[in-house]
Amino acid sequence: MSFVDQFWQLTVTGLLVGAIYAVIALGYTLVYGVLQLINFAHSEVFMLGAFGGLFAVRALLPSGNINALLSVLLVLAGLAFGAASGGLAAFALERTAYRPLRRRGAPRLAYLISAIGASLFASNLAGKEFGRDSVNLPKDLFTYNTEVFSVFGARVSSQDLVVFLVALAMLLILDRVVSGTQLGRGIRAVAQDADTASLMGVNVERVIVRTFVIGGLLAGAGGFLYAMKFNASFTMGFIPGVKAFTAAVLGGIGNVRGAVLGGLVLGLVENYGQFFLGADYTDVVAFMVLVLILLVRPSGLLGERLGRAA
Amino acid sequence: MTLLVVDDVVVRYGAVEALKGISLSVEQGEVVTLLGSNGAGKTTTLRTISGLHAPARGTILLDGEPLTGKPPHEVAAMGVGHVPEGRRVFPRMSVNENLEMGAYRDRSHLKEDTDRVFQLFPRLAERREQQGGTLSGGEQQMLAIGRALMSRPRVLLLDEPSMGLAPLIVQTIFEIIKQVNDEGVTVLLVEQNAAQALRLADRGYVLETGTMAMDGAAKDLLVDDRVRQVYLGEG
Incomplete structure (x- = not known):
């Protein structure tokens, strides 16, 4: 099959994976914005959120048949518990791995080491508690998981649609929060000038x-x-953590819309690249993108503020 | 009534003592200026009042309430407005958004106070949608002052508002400071431009390498031989 035949299928998959990268990338970029710090343990927050959501769905799963409405409710519950687990994990991470260092005015390198330590700890704790095999959603949760429509011949399943729409909704909500709420104003002010923000109250x-x-x-x-x-x-x-980080850098770290753009672009590039080079090269393509941006345009697509990040 | 008291304050940066036990006071309604050469500790004094530096010793009181040891956002909430050195407008926020930041803690008078700032600085009104970082130096200074006024401060700390500005703009800025003071805001003004500051102020202090060297009525300092020699560049 030629690239032209595959183009739309690759695009659909690319946007889907890219939307997930974008959702994760926002965490890197927001934290970088306020602290000029890459939170390398963010990938484990993602992992813990996945388990939180999965366990919630498994616990709530009734015996017997699942109809479409129930399936939707279960997915929403999984999202809510996943988000709550991630939020809790991030809160605990900030308290234990970063705040004590900030209080002591520790050098930048200390944060990086602390992040790697926290990351290994979280990952291995999960391995010990949740087992070392991969965990799936109950198979029958998406019994209706059939093609809902096609885009120029590319198959889009109901599950794909759910994943994409939820990711999109989260991106839009986040954008509103950052641009139009008190907390968002606080985040932007701290990112631009923390001392002056504190003088504003x-x-x-x-x-x-x-x-x-x-x-x-x-x-x-x-x-x-x-x-x-x-x-x-x-x-x-x-x-996915390193890829989302790549997406954040690609879009311009510290830039919220850049993270979204970077995620989608990375998802697409990775899937197109995979067609030409083979599935084994998916990750290679993603990291080549990272190296290339760092060489050619270190401030990213929409970024302009790398120089300020002292 | 004494609004602001700084009493025997010591600030250290590592082993360096930036303020070696300074004291000053500002009466309600006054304009007080703090003079001194580069590195004398003027900016450190203002930043310590605002809570950006923790004093190693000494007390700071606002209307009898201690500010010492409070974080900057609490000091701001108590009524201290601070126009920092180098203006520090938020570069990627519009003029309107910058003013909104000034009203961060209390947005109930947002509209009214924004209008008032635009009345004081008509040039800002013309640029309300423009990003802070793209304004000229003078406009940024106006914005920084306007932003501080948005919180309706009881005392306004101004750190070198004339720095790097053309004489005509400096004139405008000083007129606005006078006007703001006439409307009842107490001002503590740090300046290198000693002559202009002393003409505006009621009283002045002179800081020399972390120690208060002189203080007195502004009109007396203006004719003092030593002040004239060192800070007014006269003969």
Whole structure:
């Protein structure tokens, strides 16, 4: 089959995966905005959110047949519990791995090491508690998981549609929160000039915590979406995490809309690249993108503020 | 009535003592200016009042209530407005959004106070949708002052509002400070432009390497030989 035949299918898959990258990437970019710090443990927040959502669905799953309405309710419950688990994990992470360092005015490198430590801890704890095999959603949750429509011949299943629409809704809500709420104003002010924000009456510490929690809510729900499409395991965070980080850098780290654009572009590039180079090269393509941006345009597609990040 | 009291405040940066036990006071309704050369500790004094630096010793009171040890957002909520050195407008927020940030803690007078700022600075009104970072230096200074006024401060701390501005703009800024003070806002003004500051102020203090060297009525300092020599560049 030629690329032209496959184009729309690759595009659909690319946008789908890209939307999930975008949801995770927002957590990196928001935290980077307020702290000029890459939260490398964010990938484990995503993983814990996936488990939180999956366990909730399994616990709530009734015996017997699942009709479409019940299926939708279960997915919503999974999203809510996934988001809550992610938010809680991010909150705990900020408290234990970052805040103590901030209080002591620790050097930047210390945050990185702390993040790696927290990341290994969370991942291995999950491996120990949740088992080392991958966990799936109950098979019959999407018994109606058939093609709902096609885009120029590309098959779109109801599950794909759910994943994409939920991701899109979260991106839109986040955009509204950042541009139009008191918390959003606080986040933007802290990102642009934390000292001056505090002079305006912004409680910078509180904004930082809430930024972590927002990133965690998104990543947690994103984790559930990812697990719905693929599966969940204690090591699932790493690759999507690094890819979402790539997406954030691609869009311009610190830039909310850039993270969304970066996620979608990365999802597409990765899927087109996979067609030419083979599925084994999916991750290679993604990381080549990261290296290329860093070489050619380190400030990213929409970014302009890397120089300010002292 | 004494609105602001700084009493025997010591601030250290590591091993360096930036303020070595300084004291000053500002009466309700006054304009007080704090003079001194670069590195004397003027900015540190303002930042310590606002809670950006924690003093190692000493007390700061606003209307009898201690500010010492409070984080900046609480100090701001108590009625201290701070126009920081170098203006520090939010570069990627519009003029309107910058003013909104000034009213972050209490938005109940947002419309009314925005109108008032635009009345004081008509040039800002013309640029209300423009990003803060794209304004000229003078406009940024106007915005920084307007933003601080949005919180309806009891005392306004101004850190070198004339820095890097053309004389005509400096004139405008000083007129506005006078007008704001006439409307009842107490002002503590840090300046390098000593002559202009002393002509505006009721009283002045002179800071030299972290120690208060002189203080007195502005009109007396203006004719003081030492002040004239060192800070007014006269003979």
